[in-house]
Amino acid sequence: MTTWQQYLDENQPRFHEELLDFLRIPSISSLPEHAADVAKAGEWVAARLRKAGVENVRMMQTGGHPVVYGDWLHAPGKPTVMIYGHFDTQPVDPLELWTDPPFEPAVRDGRVYARGAADDKGNMLIPILATEALMQTEGKLPVNVKYFFEGQEEIGSPTLPPFVAEHKDLFACDMVISADGGQWAEDQPGLSVAFKGLCALQINVEGPDHDLHSGMYGGSVPNPIHALVRIIDSMRSPEGKIMVDGFYDDVRPLTADEQTQIERIPFDEEEYKARAGVDGLFGEPGFTTLQRGWARPTLEVNGIWGGFQGAGVKTVLPSKAHVKITCRLVADQKPAHILDLLEAHIAKVTPPGVRVTVERSGSTAQPYMMPLDHRGNEAARAVHLKLYGKEPYYVRSGGSIPVCSMFLESLDAYTVNFAFGLNDENVHSPNEFFRLQSFEKGQTAYCMLLHQLEEVAA
Amino acid sequence: MTTWQQYLDENQPRFHEELLDFLRIPSISSLPEHAADVAKAGEWVAARLRKAGVENVRMMQTGGHPVVYGDWLHAPGKPTVMIYGHFDTQPVDPLELWTDPPFEPAVRDGRVYARGAADDKGNMLIPILATEALMQTEGKLPVNVKYFFEGQEEIGSPTLPPFVAEHKDLFACDMVISADGGQWAEDQPGLSVAFKGLCALQINVEGPDHDLHSGMYGGSVPNPIHALVRIIDSMRSPEGKIMVDGFYDDVRPLTADEQTQIERIPFDEEEYKARAGVDGLFGEPGFTTLQRGWARPTLEVNGIWGGFQGAGVKTVLPSKAHVKITCRLVADQKPAHILDLLEAHIAKVTPPGVRVTVERSGSTAQPYMMPLDHRGNEAARAVHLKLYGKEPYYVRSGGSIPVCSMFLESLDAYTVNFAFGLNDENVHSPNEFFRLQSFEKGQTAYCMLLHQLEEVAA
Numbered sequence: 001m002t003t004w005q006q007y008l009d010e011n012q013p014r015f016h017e018e019l020l021d022f023l024r025i026p027s028i029s030s031l032p033e034h035a036a037d038v039a040k041a042g043e044w045v046a047a048r049l050r051k052a053g054v055e056n057v058r059m060m061q062t063g064g065h066p067v068v069y070g071d072w073l074h075a076p077g078k079p080t081v082m083i084y085g086h087f088d089t090q091p092v093d094p095l096e097l098w099t100d101p102p103f104e105p106a107v108r109d110g111r112v113y114a115r116g117a118a119d120d121k122g123n124m125l126i127p128i129l130a131t132e133a134l135m136q137t138e139g140k141l142p143v144n145v146k147y148f149f150e151g152q153e154e155i156g157s158p159t160l161p162p163f164v165a166e167h168k169d170l171f172a173c174d175m176v177i178s179a180d181g182g183q184w185a186e187d188q189p190g191l192s193v194a195f196k197g198l199c200a201l202q203i204n205v206e207g208p209d210h211d212l213h214s215g216m217y218g219g220s221v222p223n224p225i226h227a228l229v230r231i232i233d234s235m236r237s238p239e240g241k242i243m244v245d246g247f248y249d250d251v252r253p254l255t256a257d258e259q260t261q262i263e264r265i266p267f268d269e270e271e272y273k274a275r276a277g278v279d280g281l282f283g284e285p286g287f288t289t290l291q292r293g294w295a296r297p298t299l300e301v302n303g304i305w306g307g308f309q310g311a312g313v314k315t316v317l318p319s320k321a322h323v324k325i326t327c328r329l330v331a332d333q334k335p336a337h338i339l340d341l342l343e344a345h346i347a348k349v350t351p352p353g354v355r356v357t358v359e360r361s362g363s364t365a366q367p368y369m370m371p372l373d374h375r376g377n378e379a380a381r382a383v384h385l386k387l388y389g390k391e392p393y394y395v396r397s398g399g400s401i402p403v404c405s406m407f408l409e410s411l412d413a414y415t416v417n418f419a420f421g422l423n424d425e426n427v428h429s430p431n432e433f434f435r436l437q438s439f440e441k442g443q444t445a446y447c448m449l450l451h452q453l454e455e456v457a458a
Numbered sequence: 459m460t461t462w463q464q465y466l467d468e469n470q471p472r473f474h475e476e477l478l479d480f481l482r483i484p485s486i487s488s489l490p491e492h493a494a495d496v497a498k499a500g501e502w503v504a505a506r507l508r509k510a511g512v513e514n515v516r517m518m519q520t521g522g523h524p525v526v527y528g529d530w531l532h533a534p535g536k537p538t539v540m541i542y543g544h545f546d547t548q549p550v551d552p553l554e555l556w557t558d559p560p561f562e563p564a565v566r567d568g569r570v571y572a573r574g575a576a577d578d579k580g581n582m583l584i585p586i587l588a589t590e591a592l593m594q595t596e597g598k599l600p601v602n603v604k605y606f607f608e609g610q611e612e613i614g615s616p617t618l619p620p621f622v623a624e625h626k627d628l629f630a631c632d633m634v635i636s637a638d639g640g641q642w643a644e645d646q647p648g649l650s651v652a653f654k655g656l657c658a659l660q661i662n663v664e665g666p667d668h669d670l671h672s673g674m675y676g677g678s679v680p681n682p683i684h685a686l687v688r689i690i691d692s693m694r695s696p697e698g699k700i701m702v703d704g705f706y707d708d709v710r711p712l713t714a715d716e717q718t719q720i721e722r723i724p725f726d727e728e729e730y731k732a733r734a735g736v737d738g739l740f741g742e743p744g745f746t747t748l749q750r751g752w753a754r755p756t757l758e759v760n761g762i763w764g765g766f767q768g769a770g771v772k773t774v775l776p777s778k779a780h781v782k783i784t785c786r787l788v789a790d791q792k793p794a795h796i797l798d799l800l801e802a803h804i805a806k807v808t809p810p811g812v813r814v815t816v817e818r819s820g821s822t823a824q825p826y827m828m829p830l831d832h833r834g835n836e837a838a839r840a841v842h843l844k845l846y847g848k849e850p851y852y853v854r855s856g857g858s859i860p861v862c863s864m865f866l867e868s869l870d871a872y873t874v875n876f877a878f879g880l881n882d883e884n885v886h887s888p889n890e891f892f893r894l895q896s897f898e899k900g901q902t903a904y905c906m907l908l909h910q911l912e913e914v915a916a
Contacts, residue, residue, distance in 0.1 A: 030770035091772055097668060155770050196673060200771045209735030210555060213886040215654060215786050215857035219698060219756030220741045221734045225781075226694060226759055229687035236684060238809055240677060276679045277667030277777075280811040283678045298677030301684060302774050303765030308782060312488035312613050313658045313821040314549055315784050315858075316760050316886055319735075323683075324766060326773050328673050351696055353738040363771040399673035400773075428671040428774055 004133040004447045012440060015129050016107075018048070019439065022087075022121050023105040023114040029065055029088035029155050038065045038151040041087040041121075045128075045149050046070070052128050053135035054147055060167075064159035065151030069170070072131070073144045079456055080144035081376075082171060084403060084415065085124025085179040086153035089116035090428045097430035111433040119427035120180045122434035123419040123442065124149060127179050130446035142454035146173055150403070153180065156198060156363025157402050164410045175376040175416055176407045177449070182421030183438075184265075184393050189384035191377050192417040194294070194396035195404055197329035197367035199338050200302075202359040203231065203346060205321045211307075212317040222353030224321040225306045231356075232323060234349045235299060235342075240283045242299050244345040250333045254295050262290055265393050275424055294396035297338075298328045328398055335364035365402030368415075376416035379452040383445055418449060462591040462905045470898060473587050474565075476506070477897065480545075480579050481563040481572040487523055487546035487613045496523045496609040499545040499579075503586075503607050504528070510586050511593035512605055518625075522617035523609030527628070530589070531602045537914055538602035539834075540631040542861060542873065543582025543638050544611035547574035548886045555888035569891040577885040578638045580892035581877040581900065582607060585637050588904035600912035604631055608861070611638065614656060614821025615860050622868045633834040633874055634865045635907070640879030641896075642723075642851050647842035649835050650875040652752070652854035653862055655787035655825035657796050658760075660817040661689065661804060663779045669765075670775040680811030682779040683764050689814075690781060692807045693757060693800075698741045700757050702803040708791045712753050720748055723851050733882055752854035755796075756786045784821075786856055793822035823860030826873075834874035837910040841903055876907060 002010075027041035028034040042059055049057045049070040057070035065088060073080070092102040092115050100106040105114035112122070127147075134141055148171065150157060164171055184190030207224035208217070237243055254262075267290045273281060283292045292298070306321030308314035327338055343358050350356050370377075372394050384392045404415040420442040426432045460468075485499035486492040500517055507515045507528040515528035523546060531538070550560040550573050558564040563572035570580070585605075592599055606629065608615060622629055642648030665682035666675070695701055712720075725748045731739060741750045750756070764779030766772035785796055801816050808814050828835075830852050842850045862873040878900040884890045 030768065030772060032769060091766070091768060093766070093768070094669070094777075198673075198773070200773075207736060210884070210889075211552065211887045212734055213857065214756070214758045214760060214784055215656075215855065216751065216881070217734050218758040218786055218856065219750045219754060220730075220739050220747045221736050222738070222740055223758055225762050226690070229690045229759075229762075230696070232684070232687045233691040238688070272678075276670055276675050278665060278679050278811060280680070281678050282680055282809075282811055289678045292677045293674065296677060298672070300672045300676040300681055300775050301687075301765065302672060302772055303767050303776065304683050304687075304779065305763045305767045307759065307761030308549070308551070309761050309763045309780075310488065310549060310551070311490060313782070313784065313819050314488060314760055314886075315656070315658075317758050318761065319552075321762065322767075324771070326672055326771065328676055351740075353736060353740055361771050397673065398676065399671065423674070426668070428772070429669045431668075 002137050004137045005444060007133045007137050008440070008443050016436065019112065019122060019125055020105045022125060023112065023116055024103055026103040027088050027116070027151065028091050029152050030091055035065065038088050042066045042068050042151050045087050048128055049147055052132035054131060062159045062163040067163065068149045070147040071145065072141050075141060075144045078143040079174045079453055080146065081453060082146040082148050082173040082176045083127045083179060084148050084176050086120045086150045087124065088151040088154050090119070090154050094430065099431055110436050112436060113431055113433040115432055117432050117434035118421040118425040119432065120153065122439055123421055124179045126420065126439065126442035127446045130443045130450070133443065134447055134450065142451045145450070146171065153403070156365060157406065158362035160403065161406050161410065164406060168410060171411055173411060173413050175413050177376065178401065178404065178415045178417045179419050180401060181397070181417045181419040182423065184395060186422060187388065188390060189388045189392040190395040191380055191392045192397055193372055193394050194369040195367065195401045196398050197333060197335055198326060198363065198365040198400040198402065199329065199335035200324070200326040200361035200363050201339060201342060202361070203228065203323050203325070204357045204359065206319060206355045207353065208317065208319050211319050214315045214317045217317050221317060222351065223317055224354050225318060227351050227354040228306065228321040228323055230351055231346055231349055232301060235345065239285050241285065242297070244341050246341045247297065247338065251297060252331045254291065258295070261394060262294065265290070265395065293398040295330055297330050297333060299325065301325055328400065329367050331367040331369050333367060335366065365400040366405035368401070368404040368408070370414045374414050374416065375456050376414065379449060379456055380416055380418050382452050383448045386448065387441070387445055418445070460595050462595045463902060465591045465595045466898070466901050474894065477570065477580060477583055478563045480583060481570065481574055482561055484561040485546045485574070485609065486549050487610050488549055493523065496546050500524045500526045500609055503545050506586055507605055510590035512589060520617045520621040525621065526607045528605040529603065530599050532598060533600065533602045536601040537632045537911055538604065539911060540604040540606050540629060540634045541585045542606050542634050542636045544578045544608045545582065546609040546612050548577070548612050552888065557889055568894050570894060571889060571891040573890055575890050575892035576879040576883040577890065578611065580897055581879055582637045584878065584897065584900035585904045588901045588908070591901065592905055592908065600909045603908070604629065611861070614823060615864065616820035618861065619864050619868065622864060626868060629869055631869060631871050633871050635834065636859065636862065636873045636875045637877050638859060639875045639877040640881065642853060644880060645846065646848060647846045647850040648853040649838060649850045650855055651830055651852050652827040653825065653859045654856050655791060655793055656784060656821065656823040656858040656860065657787065657793035658782070658784040658819035658821045659797060659800060660819070661686065661781050661783070662815045662817065664777060664813045665811065666775065666777050669777050672773045672775045675775050679775060680809065681775055682812050683776060685809050685812040686764065686779040686781055688809055689804055689807055690759060693803065697743050699743065700755070702799050704799045705755065705796065709755060710789045712749065716753070719852060720752065723853065751856040753788055755788050755791060757783065759783055786858065787825050789825040789827050791825060793824065823858040824863035826859070826862040826866070828872045832872050832874065833914050834872065837907060837914055838874055838876050840910050841906045844906065845899070845903055
């Protein structure tokens with residue numbers, strides 16, 4: 001009789017082809033013109049789930065991009081887990097920095113290069129393939145499994161909370177297993193126990209109601225770009241401390257234990273700088289780089305634009321200027337409250353003579369933290385020990401996975417993070433890639449995890 | 459026998475059609491993809507000159523956009539004047555703010571709306587039509603006239619100085635008459651006696667060598683946009699004083715006479731604000747709005763860009779940020795020296811961890827001032843008295859016409875500014891227009907001016 005591992009080995013060539021097909025769909029959730037592609041990616045996932053032997057597969061409308069759901073619930077007395085991932089991707093600009101077209105996957109040196117390769121198409125396909133292997137070789141799954149794949153993670157899953165709340169019973173589970181995220185290193189497992197929250201806004205500044213001749217009006221008419229840079233520059237000190245009143249008030253300080261735990265984890269600052277492609281680092285005084293990344297909130301400008309951006313010179317005093325800003329938040333900051341503080345700050349520092357409007361983005365995420373000894377973590381830890389021969393690190397992430405806190409609120413279920421991306425894979429940047437080795441190892445790991453979970457009392 | 463005025467009256471319908479043809483050519487000199495259109499506009503001008511009876515008409519290569527030259531030199535013992543204008547235009551963005559497509563001229567309420575209508579196609583066509591009227595009715599011109607029309611004024615005429623120096627003899631003249639500029643008001647003539655100089659640069663800031671995930675690197679890796687806003691914000695005080703060391707050192711202070719002369723000119727601040735479309739003004743402390751615009755140097759950001767500018771949210775820490783800045787200069791500031799001071803300031807305030815490069819633009823202009831009682835001004839003043847029944851104001855402009863100082867340096871000839879644009883015609887902005895009444899009045903004025911100049915001793 002074929003084992004699931006033999007089945008995985010025999011079918012890898014086909015699985016690789018399927019991954020490339022999946023990556024060819026330009027499912028960019030932030031760009032309206034790609035909405036149909038996001039839906040197309042959802043259809044692809046639904047078809048792949050059915051092929052794997054999953055039942056009750058359906059596309060569900062959310063008011064935003066769709067969710068693909070399916071389940072296999074024939075393990076009475078066993079726990080019910082819900083596997084999560086997302087089939088949408090980040091945008092691709094700046095396009096000119098890509099070696100290959102972002103949606104024409106290229107395989108080189110055991111890596112597949114494409115937007116979404118690691119975040120999250122490569123990772124979310126893994127549990128589907130593991131499911132097929134178990135169904136094909138054992139005829140069943142060790143536990144009850146629900147599958148929940150969404151298409152709006154990269155824009156903060158704005159319409160998911162009401163949708164999930166509305167279908168509480170359908171999605172009810174003992175825990176969520178997230179196939180979005182990664183491991184500490186190729187040979188070192190990690191269990192993510194905390195994610196940062198997120199809030200985002202756009203500031204629009206208008207000066208004159210039309211572009212003006214800089215010679216006729218310069219020096220006398222307020223320039224919206226000068227006003228905007230004043231506003232932005234007031235938000236952060238040169239050292240990197242955020243100067244918005246009250247911004248740090250709700251930050252949970254690191255306990256001595258948490259500090260020790262972070263110090264136990266090796267962190268190579270030189271390698272970090274090399275990955276970032278910078279000569280030097282900076283940051284909020286009084287904290288290490290790892291503490292800043294994991295346990296301190298941040299504020300970053302993501303984009304700015306206004307006036308003339310073409311070749312040559314245009315002697316214009318522009319009418320408008322815009323900036324996009326996101327903050328990464330930690331427990332117990334609340335996104336809506338932080339946006340209130342930012343708006344109050346902007347109102348306070350806006351120079352006279354310009355009109356400012358602030359657009360709050362629907363993309364928000366609550367900060368998330370889970371107990372280290374959660375039974376799902378214990379099961380994952382057991383798999384890690386077998387697969388890597390090492391204890392996992394209990395790590396945090398500066399990234400945001402809004403669904404973790406959302407599932408906790410709506411379903412009272414913590415999310416165990418079990419995915420195989422690695423930190424150097426250029427997620428959200430040009431030339432994103434995923435290691436095919438991680439792709440295969442992940443399939444084995446998911447088969448093992450589902451068996452491991454069988455032993456967890458429901 | 460037909461007088462030149464009768465000839466002008468009879469031929470206006472044709473002249474209007476010719477103006478519209480001229481305006482249909484999208485001769486944007488700052489955009490490489492429009493270089494062929496600039497040349498096409500030059501060909502149009504050359505053909506029109508020949509048709510008017512001008513001799514030795516030719517396109518001349520300058521190393522940049524071409525110059526169109528022609529002459530009529532059969533008035534021995536009379537002065538030789540060289541008429542100047544430009545057939546290139548500003549860019550058109552933001553395109554969405556135009557009521558009509560910028561290069562599909564629309565005539566409404568006695569105005570023609572198009573990019574270049576006032577600056578400078580409408581104005582530069584005037585002397586050509588006046589020439590035709592005189593040649594057709596009197597068979598000759600009252601003075602020797604050279605015609606010099608260029609295609610790179612809107613980018614600061616970068617290749618003109620060496621070109622003119624190289625052809626000193628061909629362009630030798632007693633004075634230049636510029637058909638680029640305007641009058642004080644519809645019923646009030648003005649003589650421009652000073653223009654501001656100009657220098658321009660672009661600042662490029664690079665942080666990480668590729669875009670980064672703001673969650674993984676935010677708060678620790680220097681963000682080039684934050685660095686850029688710090689640099690820009692340091693250049694101007696909130697009140698509008700330029701904070702670059704040495705920036706004001708070479709500024710010629712206003713004499714008591716000059717101040718009185720400026721005070722004699724009515725200036726309606728409310729109307730100025732209404733034209734600019736702003737609620738309030740600001741500016742360098744200790745000066746009036748008119749003094750700031752005419753006699754004080756300025757620094758304005760013309761455009762800024764970096765990172766994500768699309769719809770929605772992209773949680774990125776961008777790799778690059780850019781800004782375009784121009785300064786308007788007054789006598790006796792030197793553009794190259796001001797650029798040195800700006801570069802020194804930028805180097806001084808650049809925060810650590812980012813790489814900054816400064817691109818100096820070829821678009822520079824020396825500040826220009828001429829004697830009020832120059833004989834060309836006297837001739838123009840006589841025409842104004844007849845045509846308007848009023849003494850002209852001796853005005854300055856915050857705008858730059860680099861060729862005035864260039865002709866002074868190369869040809870030792872001052873430039874008399876004799877043009878008919880008005881301040882509300884949205885030059886350099888969406889919905890630029892030119893009054894057809896000014897177009898016709900200008901033709902009459904040029905016929906009168908050439909006769910008036912006949913009385914000026916050569």
